Structures are given as structure tokens and as C-alpha cells.
Amino acid sequence: MSQITTVNPATGENIKTFTPMDKNQVNDLVRKAKRAFPEWKKDYEKRRSYVYNLVEYLKKHKTELAKVATSEMGKALKESIGEVEKCAWALEFYADHGDSFLSDEVLSSDARKSFLTFEPLGVIGSIMPWNFPYWQALRFAAPCLMAGNVIVMKPSRVTMQSGIEIEKAFTESGMPDGIYQTVVGSVESANNLIDSDVNAVTFTGSTNAGAKVGERAAKNLKKCVLELGGSDPFIVLDDAIIEKAAEGAVKGRFINCGQSCVASKRFFVGKNIAEEFTELFIKKASQLKVGDPMSIETDVGPISNKEGLETISGIVEDAKQKGAEILLGGSEIEGKGFFYMPTILKNIKPNMRIATEETFGPVAPITIVENESEAIKLANESEFGLGASIWTKDLAKADKMSRRIDSGIVSVNNVVISDPRIPFGGIKHSGFGRELSRYGMLEFVNLKSVRFYDNLTHHHYVE
Structure with missing residues (x-):
């Protein structure tokens, strides 16, 4: 060996x-x-x-x-x-x-x-x-x-x-x-x-x-x-508290440099608030401090290894070539180490790798949806079924939606987090x-x- x-x-x-x-x-x-x-x-x-x-x-x-x-x-x-x-x-x-x-x-x-x-x-x-x-x-x-x-x-x-x-x-x-x-x-x-x-x-x-x-x-x-693995959907409905949802999006996607099985990996946003949410998401993500992980001030460190960095770069390049628009980041950071910029994309298509593969890095793809039914349909179009989050003021609606999502965990108005008091695990792959x-x-x-x-x-x- x-x-x-x-x-x-x-x-x-x-x-x-x-x-x-x-x-x-x-x-x-x-x-x-x-x-x-x-x-x-x-x-x-x-x-x-x-x-x-x-x-x-x-x-x-x-x-x-x-x-x-x-x-x-x-x-x-x-x-x-x-x-x-x-x-x-x-x-x-x-x-x-x-x-x-x-x-x-x-x-x-x-x-x-x-x-x-x-x-x-x-x-x-x-x-x-x-x-x-x-x-x-x-x-x-x-x-x-x-x-x-x-x-x-x-x-x-x-x-x-x-x-x-x-x-x-x-x-x-x-x-x-x-x-x-x-x-x-x-x-x-x-x-x-x-x-x-x-x-x-x-x-x-x-x-x-x-x-x-x-x-x-x-x-x-x-x-x-x-x-x-997981490819957790992050669903923002038209009646969501946008400030709270944007804060959750940053936490859910970029904690641990996006390298978490329950990270928010696919963002489905109601059409009526998509522009406002996206702008706020970009603003908050751009404020993250990327750099030396040993500094207590750093928010986002490097990808854990060179292979992981190459995979993330390949997924984003694939999305670019197939028509995705980069709203923030979108490239490696030059210099020592395996750093990748916090990245947000839109215009996501089903044939893109980012739409189907687990994205283990600081990359957030946004898809605009007509309503909650479309959001659930897209959320369930995945081989994975670990976690999901729903952002809305209508808790009765969230309750119904939570029962229609194919996952082991659903969080309403919060990101998916593990907790020793709560069962953790998924279905499907x-x-x-x-x-x-x-x-x-x-x-x-x-x-x-x-x-x-x-x-x-x-x-x-x-x-």
C-alpha cells in the first residue's frame, strides 16, 4: 500500500x-x-x-x-x-x-x-x-x-x-x-x-x-x-421574508466552503421576488472574507484538495458553456492553495452538470419558478433526497409542501442543520x-x- x-x-x-x-x-x-x-x-x-x-x-x-x-x-x-x-x-x-x-x-x-x-x-x-x-x-x-x-x-x-x-x-x-x-x-x-x-x-x-x-x-x-451525498433544494416563495432568506442562502451554501452533504445546492426562487432576492444574495455573498483559514476573521477557506477544486471549476465551466450567467465569482483564485471564489449563477438548464451533480463547493445556481408546484417538481428531479429548505410566511403552505418533497429532512425558514435531538439521514441515493x-x-x-x-x-x- x-x-x-x-x-x-x-x-x-x-x-x-x-x-x-x-x-x-x-x-x-x-x-x-x-x-x-x-x-x-x-x-x-x-x-x-x-x-x-x-x-x-x-x-x-x-x-x-x-x-x-x-x-x-x-x-x-x-x-x-x-x-x-x-x-x-x-x-x-x-x-x-x-x-x-x-x-x-x-x-x-x-x-x-x-x-x-x-x-x-x-x-x-x-x-x-x-x-x-x-x-x-x-x-x-x-x-x-x-x-x-x-x-x-x-x-x-x-x-x-x-x-x-x-x-x-x-x-x-x-x-x-x-x-x-x-x-x-x-x-x-x-x-x-x-x-x-x-x-x-x-x-x-x-x-x-x-x-x-x-x-x-x-x-x-x-x-x-x-x-x-445530497443536492438540497432551497425554495424561496413569493411571500418569504427576503432578508432572512438571503442570509440563509449565504449560510446554507457557503459554510464549510460549500463542502457539506446538507448544504443548499439548488436554489428555486419565486418569480415575483427573484430579482430582489438575487441582488441581496449577491450583496451578502460578496461580503464574505475569503482567505487564510487560520485567521479567525476568515469566512471561507479553500477547497479541501486539488481534485475537488478541479471538479468545481469543471462544473462551472460546463454551465458557462451551456448558457449560464455568472452573477458573482466564477473562477479559481490565483496564488497558493485551492481557493475558489464564492459563485452565484442563473439561467440554469437541465443538461448542465450543476443541475444534476452534487456540487461540493461554494457555487449557487439560481432557477426562477412560477409557483410552489414547479419548485417541488424541480426539487424532486434529483437522484438525491437528503435535505430541503422552504422559505415562506405561510406555515400551512410550508407544511403541505414539506410532505411533498422527497427528502429525509425539511427545514422551514432555516437551513438544514444536524442536531443530536433530531433524526438525520436521507432517501434515494x-x-x-x-x-x-x-x-x-x-x-x-x-x-x-x-x-x-x-x-x-x-x-x-x-x-
């Missing part, structure tokens, strides 16, 4: 080189996790105490952790700090509420006593992306660990040190050995993890990669949760299964039904 070298996307300079683990090393991690599992699953209060210690570690070291992520993938430092803070929140949330989520559920049947109990599966293999290197890993880990599972996680090759820092946080906060371990490697290492003796697999990343992970897990008859909330916790437990009978009972001689 070839070496892995991380690159600072703000400068283009190499940061560090890592040697990937081979199959035997991956299997050793899983065996170690297997040995740790029986004791870890026994006592919820002990797990809670360990996780509280981890929370305090993250709060204390949030700035140094943030700097590692920013150096590896280019996220603005203030966003990286916020990411670590959100991880602490999620861990604390599950430590506080996980026991109630796992309480036995009384069932009604013809037995004397019937109930459902929730038991951990064992070792969960986790394959995580680079765009939120701490949040993606720990929003899965928080409920998984509190449910009594243990984790072997492979971070992205782009943010390998960030992944290692998570394991370091576990170790230095006093977590028992073998509860959370890191696989250093790339695709081959991920495949070795799936093929190992893990009990289930979770993957966050692209749709194409997710399909391969799902296929490989299925061949091994392993439970799998896939959180994949955006994956299956859920993260966060009680539903996310129950993805990696055995739902065991138990019944106590007084008499032998059968139902029509059918099992």
Missing part, C-alpha cells in the same frame, strides 16, 4: 506522511475491540462517566483540535472550533439521555409479559469523510458508545491526523483501552475493516463509494448505515438508515423481543 500524505489546502504544502495499516493490523484492532466489549457494555453509568470526561477534554482542547482540522482540510478556524463544540454537545446529550432511549419498551400481546429490550451489537466499523472530520465521527460515536458498542474508525486520508486526534482524546480523557481505535489507511484499509470481524458498518461519504461499501457489507451479512436522536442510537442495537407465557399458544399453525 502506498504512503498517505496530507496536504494543507491553503498553501498546497505537504503536512505529514502516514504508513497505512495492513490487513493483519486492522484485524488486531478489531480483536482488541472484541476483548474490550464485554466489560464496556455492562454498566451505563460507567460509560456516562467516561463520556463526560471526554466532553471536558474536547472543551478544553477545542482550539488546538480545530487547528489540526483547518490545516488538513481548509475549514475556516471559527467553523472548526464550532465543530468541536458541537461534538461535545452531542456526546453530552447522549450521556444525559441515552439510558431513557434504551429503556425496555412494554409490548401488548397474549403473553403474560411482553417487552422489547435494546442490546449493543458489538464492534462497529466506521468509515468517515474529511469535510467534518470531528463531527461526522463523533455524532455517530456518541450514541453508538452509549448504547454499549465499541468502535474501530477509519478516517479519510485527507484528514488522517484529525482522526488520530480523536483517538488521542479518548485515551487522554481516560477512556478504557480498545473502546475507540483508529485505522490508518485508505480504500484498501476500509475494505479490510468491512471484511474483518466487525458486527456492523457505518459509512459517510459519496454515493458511489457508499454503494461499494453497502455491497461489501451485504456480502458479509453485516448491518450497514449509509449517509451519502442519499443513503439509508438514520443518525442522531433516539432513532440513530437504535440503528446499532439488537431489538430483542421477550415474552413470558402461561400456556402454549399458536396462531393458525403459522410460525
